[in-house]
Amino acid sequence: MPLKPIEHRLEERFRRYSAITTQSDPHNLGKCIPSTPGQQVLAELLAGELRAMGLQDVICDAHATVTAVKPGNVPGAPRIGFIYHLDTFDSGLCPHVKAQKIHYTGGDVCLNAEKKIWMRLQEHPELNKYVGQDILFSDGTSVLGADDKAAIASVMEMIASLDSREEKHGDIIVCFVPDEEDRLGRCEASRRQGTFQRRLCLHARLLRARGGRVRVLQRGERDDQIYRCLGAPDVGQGRDGEPAADGCRLCFTF
Known part of the structure; x- marks a missing residue:
């Protein structure tokens, strides 16, 4: 059976992911990670799909942090890392998305x-x-959740189609993290629960914590920034630095 057009596959993925309620909860600031149970549900769903795609070293922990590696098929090619957040913004509207x-x-x-x-x-x-x-x-009663589920759908579809397209690539690292919308609460809770240092070490090991940040907000818009992790900055905080000598590119989407 021929594949559906990519726009249809992307829409199906987005609708499936957006149907899972993952609004972060500001009332849980500093108390727990993730701040809402739906983020763990989505994390486990994505981890299962990554395993089904054949990715290696797929990890989904109890704090809705997912990491996975798709090994490259070109020896010595630059690695690229994609980091996305699972939560959506709590705007005070209905948490259930009706796209x-x-x-x-x-x-x-x-x-x-x-x-x-x-x-x-x-x-x-x-x-x-x-x-x-x-x-x-959305139907106006909730946020749509395109931040960041449109990006999640995009990278998942990209990974799913790489083999059939016979694309040449280096190692691809994928990370999904919770509670980006509640940065301060996440930082406080992560220090308390011991996930902060573990997450930094994990990113440093997989991505060497150096590379470029690509921020895309709307069609035709792109904002590239150099990112380099020096020491142990607060969660979500990067510092400008020199381009990565090892060719690793670190991509955040918002």
Whole structure:
């Protein structure tokens, strides 16, 4: 059976991941990692899918941190690392995401006719870039969770398609971590629970904690920054430094 078009596969992955409630809980700041049980559910799901894809050294710990390695097929090729967060922002709306696909023809978008929720072009002029395209929206009662589940769906689909495309690559390291949205609480709790140093050591071992950060916020936009971990900075804190001599590239997405 031929593969579905990649946009369909990406949409299916995103809908499946976004259906798992993973809002971080600010009331659990500094108390536990992850701050909500759904993050552990998603972590274990992703770990299982990575194992099914044949990745090696797949680890999913009790704090919703997942790491895995896809060995390279080109000796000596640069390694690349992808780090994503499992949680979504708690905006005070419904935690359950109801994604919907709308073909955008321009103007304002009605997200929820029953509740009269609209996305106004005047408030979101970036919509003009997507006239004539299909767009995934929430129903207005929740966030969509594209931060960071669109990125998670993208890297999972990329890894799934590498072998069939016979792409040449170095080692690929994938990491999923919880509670990015609650940075301070995560930092405090991680020190208390002993996960902070372990996570730093793990990143240093897998990625040598050096490389470049690629931040993509919308179509056509890219922000590259040099990242180098010096000592033991706070979780989420990087310091500008020199480019990695070993060719490792570290990619965060937001």
